[in-house]
Amino acid sequence: MTQAEVDDTLKRIHEHKGVQGYIIINNDGIPIRTTLDAAVTQQYAALIRSLTDKARSAIREIDPTNELVFFRMRTRKHEILIAPDKEYTLIVLQATDVQ
């Protein structure tokens, strides 16, 4: 995927109905790319990062051969889709009251 296609795909994701924004963070919890404002981004980045680590370690402890692949949290207001990876994590926020 080239840079343009990455942009394209991100744009497509962002324009999907209900999507409020996305954040790409690296493993230190530092946001690389985001469509939300800085304060919210920082918050999400750090909290989601720690939550992902916790979830990942929980899965590994239950079964060492298993690993966390995708993570979806549905709350009253949003759905948070998290795709964690070894170096980076993609977080997408989607509103739940869309249909």
Added chain:
Amino acid sequence: MSNEQRKAELEVKRAKLEEIRQKKLQQEKLRTAPTTPMTPNLSSMPINLLTTPREDADPDRILQEVGIRQPVSLPASSPSISPGSTTSQQKRRPPTNMALQICQQTTATISVPPKELVTYSKEVQTIESGDKDPAASPIQHDHLQWDDEFQPSASGEHNRLVYVTDDEDTMSLDDNTKPSMGMSLASATELKRTRSLKHQNKQLSLQGQSSMIKQELTNDEREHILKSEQFQDFFSRSSRLIERSLWESPRAFDIFKDYSGRDLDGQNEKMDVGEIIKFDREFFDERWTRHRIVTCIDTSTYHPELVLASYSQNDESTHESDGVVLIWNTKYKSKPTPEYVFNCQSWVTSCVFSKFHPNIVLGGTYSGQIVVWDTRTNKRTPVQRTALSASSHTHPVYCLQVIGTQNANNLISISNEGKMCSWNIEMMTQPQESMDLAYRTKPVAATRMVFPGVEVNNFIIGSEEGQAYSGSRHGNKAGIQDSYEGHFGPITGLSCHNVNGSVDFSSLFLTSSFDWSVKLWSLKENKPLNSFEVNSDYVTDVRWSPVHPSVFLTCDITGRFDIWNLNHDSELPLLSTTLDGNVALNKCLWSHNGQQIILGDDQGKLRLYDVNEFLTNPKQDDFNKLSSTLQEFKRNTLDAFDDNHSTNVPTTTTNVPTTSTTSSTSVSHNS
């Protein structure tokens, strides 16, 4: 972990204590034994005690042998031996009432530091909200230093969160002893003792110094990361996941509604009984398929929801790669983007999933190269390419087919110059064997090739001149054997009957051609059994249904596609639909279960239609009906010959079994 270690340490200490106690006992005995009145028993013992090694001297046994004369000084010295220890194995000896001998005794002082009771709970212990500096970012806490210098008193708070962050490299699958969770500080130091931390210590202390400063990445760093290959890999994986779940979620929201009794399958309405086909969806990608013609379609045997389509080159935009092959997923109903995109240098004329490798996609190109793509890699370019040499193809490869079995499979390719090559998919540098197809010394310009059923040797070929040929790869008569003449234009579609049923129709095949007709043939006869001429333009493809013996599909260049049912009517199609707009259909395909048809057009769109049930579930008598229909065809051809060649009465009015010879003789008479 630490429990066991604690236990081990305790054991070691107990053993040491025992040893020391024993040593003292021996010393006692040594000293006191000579002073007490010697009994016959005793006389032997001290010598024994002196001479025998001490290790196997059981204190109890010695005492009993010696009698209760031994002063037992243990109770007095026990407090000093095990101060506060939790040993419950302290042996209690019966107190003696011997004359107490006061003697010098050096007590070995052993001090065991108090055992720390380490506890930590596995929940995250968060910092009280009141303490948090609103301006500080939560990230700061990731980089708190903790090593020997970091005393609990320094921070002043015992429950400050200490993150033990793992080094990325060490986070391996089988290392499940490094939980990265918040712990109390006391346990953090304990943990430090139990883990090898030189690596992490260094890293953490480094980070601790620089973390406070670097909260963000500079723009340059960001760009750099975004361009890096790791990021691209990660992004292609995770964006696929996210897109799939995004496009699925509208339906999944329903499960959170409060009322019950909702119908999650409301979207899959059943077709009306009278409706034969129903439009399902179309696949089109703005970037990759616009202005390109669909050149080949295939569905995967491993994952029936995957559809493979290859496209011609894009004349409008020359900077895009010429060869595009996309894999679409029919499972995710609303996802509009392809699962996989593959590119290559010259446009792809035919593509096929490898039947025996779930991740391999093969394509034949206009330049004669055959390329192999692998879905496991994240690359879009082929992982293997055949060489452009005289031993392989130099003309467009119009047909590819994988034949054989799981263990012995080959890829057969045929190109426009009449060369048929067989390849081993693992090694594509050279064909395993190649054959030049020629019929009566004239090379065959092949446009279509089919191996009927599970055949590996016999095949049928359609050519540009309009003849179909049958031949075999190996054997006595390797090469083309029979020719089937009837079409006046290039053969565009060739399909072999492939339904297993009570009657075997595997010798039937259909051809479609630029001469506006579709013809039904049998392998045993040189003349077509029947000709279907309802089209008024080039017919571009024809396909038998994989499940129903008498159903087939044709499509032509006016955008019209027909579904025929020979048992219903052999003159007219069951259903004839023309697509709106100025669209020409190039390829058609049935899905493996025969329940869907896929049509590819010249504008890069793939259309999927659901087919009514009665066309996918053949009844038992459909096979018999087809046999009788075929008989009817034969009778019709005979009648036609009768009318045309009334002079050849003796040869044509013979029985059915010998029609093959008679019809060929009448052909030669004719020409």
